[in-house]
Amino acid sequence: MSTLRKVWAIVYKDLSLEKRSREMLSSMFIFALIVILVFSFSFDLRVERVQQVAPGVLWVAITFSGMLGLARSFVQERDQGCLDGLLLCPIDRSVIYLGKVLSNLCFTTMAEAILLPLYLALFDLPFRLLLVPILLLGTLGFSAVGTLVSAMTVHARAREVMLPVLLFPLVMPAIIAAVKLTAGILDGQPWGEIKHWLQLLVAFDLIFLFVSYVAFEYVVEE
Amino acid sequence: MHRRRFGVGDLLDGIAAAAVAVALFLVFLVAPREAVMGDIQRVFYFHVAAAWVGYLALLVVFAAAVVYLLRGDRRWDRVALSSVEIGMVFLTEGIVTGMFWAKATWGKPWVWEPRLTTSAVLWVIYAAYLLLRRSIEDPGRRARLSAVYGVLGFVAVPINFMAIRWWRAVHPLVFDSSGAHLAPLMLAVLIFCVVTFTLLYASLLLHRLRLEWMSEQVRHLRRQQGA
Amino acid sequence: MAYLFGAYLVLWAITFGYVFSIGARQKRLQQELQRLREQAEAEDQPTP
Numbered sequence: 313m314s315t316l317r318k319v320w321a322i323v324y325k326d327l328s329l330e331k332r333s334r335e336m337l338s339s340m341f342i343f344a345l346i347v348i349l350v351f352s353f354s355f356d357l358r359v360e361r362v363q364q365v366a367p368g369v370l371w372v373a374i375t376f377s378g379m380l381g382l383a384r385s386f387v388q389e390r391d392q393g394c395l396d397g398l399l400l401c402p403i404d405r406s407v408i409y410l411g412k413v414l415s416n417l418c419f420t421t422m423a424e425a426i427l428l429p430l431y432l433a434l435f436d437l438p439f440r441l442l443l444v445p446i447l448l449l450g451t452l453g454f455s456a457v458g459t460l461v462s463a464m465t466v467h468a469r470a471r472e473v474m475l476p477v478l479l480f481p482l483v484m485p486a487i488i489a490a491v492k493l494t495a496g497i498l499d500g501q502p503w504g505e506i507k508h509w510l511q512l513l514v515a516f517d518l519i520f521l522f523v524s525y526v527a528f529e530y531v532v533e534e
Numbered sequence: 535m536h537r538r539r540f541g542v543g544d545l546l547d548g549i550a551a552a553a554v555a556v557a558l559f560l561v562f563l564v565a566p567r568e569a570v571m572g573d574i575q576r577v578f579y580f581h582v583a584a585a586w587v588g589y590l591a592l593l594v595v596f597a598a599a600v601v602y603l604l605r606g607d608r609r610w611d612r613v614a615l616s617s618v619e620i621g622m623v624f625l626t627e628g629i630v631t632g633m634f635w636a637k638a639t640w641g642k643p644w645v646w647e648p649r650l651t652t653s654a655v656l657w658v659i660y661a662a663y664l665l666l667r668r669s670i671e672d673p674g675r676r677a678r679l680s681a682v683y684g685v686l687g688f689v690a691v692p693i694n695f696m697a698i699r700w701w702r703a704v705h706p707l708v709f710d711s712s713g714a715h716l717a718p719l720m721l722a723v724l725i726f727c728v729v730t731f732t733l734l735y736a737s738l739l740l741h742r743l744r745l746e747w748m749s750e751q752v753r754h755l756r757r758q759q760g761a
Numbered sequence: 762m763a764y765l766f767g768a769y770l771v772l773w774a775i776t777f778g779y780v781f782s783i784g785a786r787q788k789r790l791q792q793e794l795q796r797l798r799e800q801a802e803a804e805d806q807p808t809p
Contacts, residue, residue: 460686461683461686464666464679464682464683467670467672467675467679468669468670468679469669469670469671471669474665474666477662477665478662478665478666478683481655481656481658481659481662481687481690481694482659482686482687482690484694484697485693485694485696485697485698488697488698488701489697492701508700509700512696512700515693516693519689519693520689523685523686523689524686527603527682527685527686530603530678530681530682531678531679533678572762573762573765574764574765576765577768577769580772581768584772620779623776623779626775627771627772627775627776630771630772630775631768631771631772634764634765634768634771635768638764638765734776738779738783741783742783744787745783745786745790748790748791748794751794752790752793752794752797755794755797755798755801756797758801759804
């Protein structure tokens, strides 16, 4: 079985599991929505300030709900003994990593797809097609590190707290870049000004995908 | 073997202590009084040295973590742990002295400027590392996972710095502390202080390593007798 | 000037605090180690 097929097998498994219960997707979406609402109330948004705060609010919502998805993806595996089952398969451990990243990416982007139009409506922002790749790249970086860290915290006490504590300092640059790009795109800034943020985001994604891919082996071994 | 390590450690302690004494002398009596800021500027020497060690410790953690993951020798895990702890101590000192300096010269103790923000993030990474260790019971797994986190942390810090530097470039509150206007004598004192703190770090590291080794001995004996 | 004094005070407080904590932990572990070793030896001696 080629590597791609193996990766796809894992993604397919996660997706079909979710399709039956749909609980993760809905909780992620609702959680993100709640975060956005909370921010709206806290900041008492008036028209002038909306433009400045909005991109940050979006990414905070995505980050928090993304954590939810990450936490559940591995806990589920562990609780149902699937993780051991997966590890027994004669496949490269790192392939499991790729599969997990992809399935996490799928779930988060699905939640984002529903969230984005609502978000744009609430903040009265225009839809720009460029937002889509930025969402994907930001979420990819987040998932890349997050999947690894989530696998790490599976064995830790107080894992729900450990995951954000461990993940946030690592993922910060990607969030900053994503927010800056979102802001730039929504404001219609010239590309030359925000180009370096895209470079940073892509570099982040590549670097951490590579490091996590290599490190996953060490995290999951018994 | 235990005896011999004792010897080197003692020597290092002595040199470090002497260096600290000399450094104090240099900072307070030899270094010239800064024209604009006055005497408060003398904080700068130890502030930079402390922060430098805070970051050096991260490099050591990274190296030790990688070696541990590749070789599985627990001694390297002990090095990583010790370096995180000591690094955190020095980084805290760096941040706190920086706050004193900032309050005196800028009027406020903290600004969200690249170096400060990155240092805060690094501090959190150290804390997260220690929390992680505390939350895993199996010693083998604890060593492995914290090593991985050490690697991730090391990779994250420079990327973080770049990101924040670009972010904050719009608001130029950047304080160029070691800019062109550093008199040669000041530079010499600074370098000496940096070396002093590095020696101090090395000396503390050895002590902390010994402490960890003893701790492991105790655990081992307890397990033997418990069974 | 007060800032200078305060900064150095904190600096040395933290440094010595840490050095002291290592020393204290070391002493405690040394005692524990001694106790465990003696216990092991006592168990090795067969009671007549």
